[in-house]
Amino acid sequence: MTRLAAVPPMGWNSWDVFGTSVTEAETRANAEFIAEHMAEHGWEYVVVDIQWYDPAARAGGYNSGTKLVLDEYGLPQPAPNRFPSAAGGAGFKPLADYVHSLGLKFGVHILRGVPRRAVAADTPIKGSEYSAAHIPDRERISSWIDDNWGIDHSHPGGQAYYDSLARQFADWGVDYVKADDMIAPYWEDEVEAFWHAIDRADRDILLSLSPGMNLSTDHAEHLKAHSHLWRISADLWDRWRDVNAQFDLLREWAPHAGPGHWPDADMLPLGRMGVRAEVGEPRESLLTPDEQRTMLTLWCIARSPLMVGADLPNSSAETIELLTNPEVLAAQRHPAGAREVWREGRLVAWASEDGAFAALFNRGTEPAEIQVPWDVLGTARPGSVRDCWSRADLAVGDELRVKLQPHGSALLRLS
Numbered sequence: 472m473t474r475l476a477a478v479p480p481m482g483w484n485s486w487d488v489f490g491t492s493v494t495e496a497e498t499r500a501n502a503e504f505i506a507e508h509m510a511e512h513g514w515e516y517v518v519v520d521i522q523w524y525d526p527a528a529r530a531g532g533y534n535s536g537t538k539l540v541l542d543e544y545g546l547p548q549p550a551p552n553r554f555p556s557a558a559g560g561a562g563f564k565p566l567a568d569y570v571h572s573l574g575l576k577f578g579v580h581i582l583r584g585v586p587r588r589a590v591a592a593d594t595p596i597k598g599s600e601y602s603a604a605h606i607p608d609r610e611r612i613s614s615w616i617d618d619n620w621g622i623d624h625s626h627p628g629g630q631a632y633y634d635s636l637a638r639q640f641a642d643w644g645v646d647y648v649k650a651d652d653m654i655a656p657y658w659e660d661e662v663e664a665f666w667h668a669i670d671r672a673d674r675d676i677l678l679s680l681s682p683g684m685n686l687s688t689d690h691a692e693h694l695k696a697h698s699h700l701w702r703i704s705a706d707l708w709d710r711w712r713d714v715n716a717q718f719d720l721l722r723e724w725a726p727h728a729g730p731g732h733w734p735d736a737d738m739l740p741l742g743r744m745g746v747r748a749e750v751g752e753p754r755e756s757l758l759t760p761d762e763q764r765t766m767l768t769l770w771c772i773a774r775s776p777l778m779v780g781a782d783l784p785n786s787s788a789e790t791i792e793l794l795t796n797p798e799v800l801a802a803q804r805h806p807a808g809a810r811e812v813w814r815e816g817r818l819v820a821w822a823s824e825d826g827a828f829a830a831l832f833n834r835g836t837e838p839a840e841i842q843v844p845w846d847v848l849g850t851a852r853p854g855s856v857r858d859c860w861s862r863a864d865l866a867v868g869d870e871l872r873v874k875l876q877p878h879g880s881a882l883l884r885l886s
Contacts (some may be wrong), residue, residue, distance in 0.1 A: 487780025
């Protein structure tokens, strides 16, 4: 069964900071930090990203032809040298149990397809009469990693393999699966097969699809029917050009957000990151303070999922304060949708459909004053205007006027 994602999920993902090589100790440390400092604000998922089954995972990219850890049915298993509690065939269950004991939820990344090593060994597919050698499609491969072959879903063994994978995740206690290489290009039959496997897994599991490059809104209805959240871009890093590109993407995708289906603007590259990542050296986020607030403001008003990619125990107090501002996060949890309602050059305004929130942005390189009539924001002159970032009430005029620094923003609650 699948759990209805009534609000967009919030959590932590290991990719931006530890790349392919995250360890159990690092995962536990970040889970513990979330439980102590962030869970009360809605942060709940702890997600181990790609290649947790590679014992030789490293910083700066992917190993080619590596000896993945698989069980006798060709299913990926956590590498015990990185995840000691997985030894003896325990899989991720001990780690998931620990995350659950903290009051949080556990997630994993998986790559589309069947491991090439399983095909070469012709491993049986658990719970079926088929084997891995029956199902590969060697033409439908990933352009950036060679762990897997694609799957030929004209053969019933393809669905059987995904069913066995989803059952394993359910047995481990997985609450969230990030299925990668699914929608760029858009593999419709792979998406449907994986969704059906998750749906039959007898556990409430959120399904996230990646990566989302050049993703057309023509796929919106299919995505809403076969996933809970889906990426709308390539990987986003701590560069203003990456954040800036999301304005146009979220303008297109925000109308498709709602309970159970959330367009995903990707992870938040904030705090301590790049310790062993694919991109860059160990660093604090290279986004300026204004750019960091703008990113969070845009993600929240558009109701994107929020997945932070930092090493949280080693991130600054300022970063944690950004991520736990309850008045800002309220916009992301707000039941009414929001849209871009005004644009003039590099100046942009968004508003909730019910007039509860407004967000103003200066995408330009010079300071600017934005003046927007209240009716453009979908409301009459409000009785009060609350600055969500400063948590202070503002004077109410005949129209909304806000001065913004370059790449700056304001998030306002109107009542």
